Amino acid sequence: MTQSSLKFGTSGLRGLADELNGVPAYAYTSAFAEMLKADAPPGWTGEVLIGRDLRRSSPDIAALCGAALSGAGLIPLDAGEVPTPALALHGQRHGLPSLMVTGSHIPDDRNGLKFYRASGEIDKADEVRISTLHAALAPDLFQPPAARSAMQTVDVLPDYTRRYTETFGSEGLRGLRVGVYQHSSVARDLMVQIVTALGAEAVPLGRSDSFVPVDTEALREEDKALALQWASETRLDAIVSTDGDADRPLVADETGHFLRGDLLGVLSARQLGAEIVVTPVTSNSGIETSGAFAGVRRTRVGSPFVIEGMVEALRTATGPVLGFEANGGVLLGSAVPRGHGVIEALMTRDAMLPILCALSEIAAGRRLSEVAASAGFTSARSDRLKDVDPSRSAAFLERLGDAAFVQRELGDLGPLDDVGALDGVRIRAASGDVVHFRASGNAPELRVYVEAAGQEQAGRLLDWALGVAERNTR
Structure with a gap:
């Protein structure tokens, strides 16, 4: 089974909705369930919350997730259409793991899964475990149920609403x-x-x-x-x-x-x-x-x-x-x-x-x-190149480690003060201008961030940096 677009990025598993909606959603949720069962804390009843956003594909994917949890011997609870933080807060308060069907901000033809333990978001080590368990499950052989099974519903919004009404007060925003x-x-x-x-x-x-x-x-x-x-x-x-x-x-x-x-x-x-x-x-x-x-x-x-x-x-x-x-x-x-x-x-x-x-x-x-x-921030702008092959983004970022390439392509920045590679490549010029290139972890995009002394200068710098990126990735 080819799942070229599905991968864990900066926040959860994401990819094309058509590729997630089916065996993959069932299989990845089954892997999540196996991890939860292996690490089950004392007193956990096996209940798992499922929430979703308003994308067209989210209800079907959520139903598949529920079927996978049931198939693994767990109890899916349908939280419906709710904010991700509301789902996580309810799970935290009641000791329940959860998963959210959402592609966040990316286009409607994409979707994703966010996984939570009762204590909060899974970490990168958990992502590796889920991926390993998923591979071991032989998902090609899975046959998700054709019909949706009913799930018990749960209202997670009261916890989330009280979080703010009790602390900001009924008169907090008066007027x-x-x-x-x-x-x-x-x-x-x-x-x-x-x-x-x-x-x-x-x-x-x-x-x-x-x-x-x-x-x-x-x-x-x-x-x-x-x-x-x-x-x-x-x-x-x-x-x-x-x-x-x-x-x-x-x-x-x-x-x-x-x-x-x-x-x-x-x-x-x-x-x-x-x-x-x-x-x-x-x-x-x-x-x-x-x-x-x-x-x-x-x-x-x-x-x-x-x-x-x-x-x-x-x-x-x-x-x-x-x-x-x-x-x-x-x-x-x-x-x-x-x-x-x-x-x-x-x-x-x-x-x-x-x-x-x-x-x-x-x-x-x-x-x-x-x-x-009055915040004291430098003027900053950001944008992205869409539909950039990840291999071309990776090649461009790697070439930014070559001094001759940087001098040729980014020489207009003037003398450089620092080049950092914590995430992508972030270049600070002696003038204080900043240009930062990084590949998106959620979509085939190359993101560009800049900082400069003023908004007009930042705008010009962003346009210039986008041109450099496009010239080297198309």
Whole structure:
């Protein structure tokens, strides 16, 4: 059986939906089940949560996952269409492993599986175990059931909703008028409910019947135009949204301009009093220069690497540890008292926490445009080349290790200060400009990140860097 598009990337197994929807979904879930049974903690009843996003293929894939769990002697619980962090939180509170059927932000023709132990996301070692067990199961011989079997349903949303209503308070966002860009986010109605419960007026916008691939690190031009249009047509203090499975936030200020995801992470870390922040190498250099945190630890891109860094930081930290990615998803490593409750640790990406922290800045009397302008971040831009053969991306990144090639292709940057290979190739010029190339772990794409002294310069640098990448990968 050929599964060329299916692989574990920065967050879970992903690939073409047509290739996942069938024996592969059944087989990979069976492998996950075997791992869970081998590591079963005392008292576990064999129940496993299943959630899904709003993609066309997700219901069928979720049914296959349920059949695989049943076939392995476990008990699948259908959580329905829910945010990934809500599913993980319920599993954490009730001692249940889970899996989420989602392709996150990637297009509708792709999908994926995210696996969770009761304690949180699986790590890279677990991914290897699942892949090894999958290979040993001889999936070519599997014959998933033709008919769906009924699953017991479970409501995971109350736990997640209380996480915020008890800590941000019913008056926490009083007086704010918040646009909620609903599109096809699995949290589109939940966002309205939570924002309203905290005292704000929620204005639903842009609901879509078809799946919209909102990538918070590489926004579509139409999303940018919509936010500017909505902000000009009506008074809004902010516009909020998420990606498909609601683990990445999207926040625009009162003028309709989107805030960077890593800035949302910093705002969250400041509000929650983080001592140490853990973030990938793609996040802005201004995090260190701000001096806001006792420690900043850099990792490769992907939540498993951030979690690994957070676990290490927790061994020595005396205060809260918080992780975030450049896409804005926040992972909380420590329980933090707030309001009339405690925001418990949740070491998986969450969109709602950074959204509410950003809105709390407005409730405290600051416009988000002012917050962004005073953050001390360098001007940063990012984009991607789509449909790039992974072998060509790999060859290009390897050639960036050759000094003669770098001089020929990137000589316009001037003298270089540093070349890092923690994840892809990140080049810092003596001028302070940064160009970072890395292959996506989720799709056949080459991502490009830049930093410069101003937005116009960053835009020119990004266009130039994309040209270099395209010339060497097409």
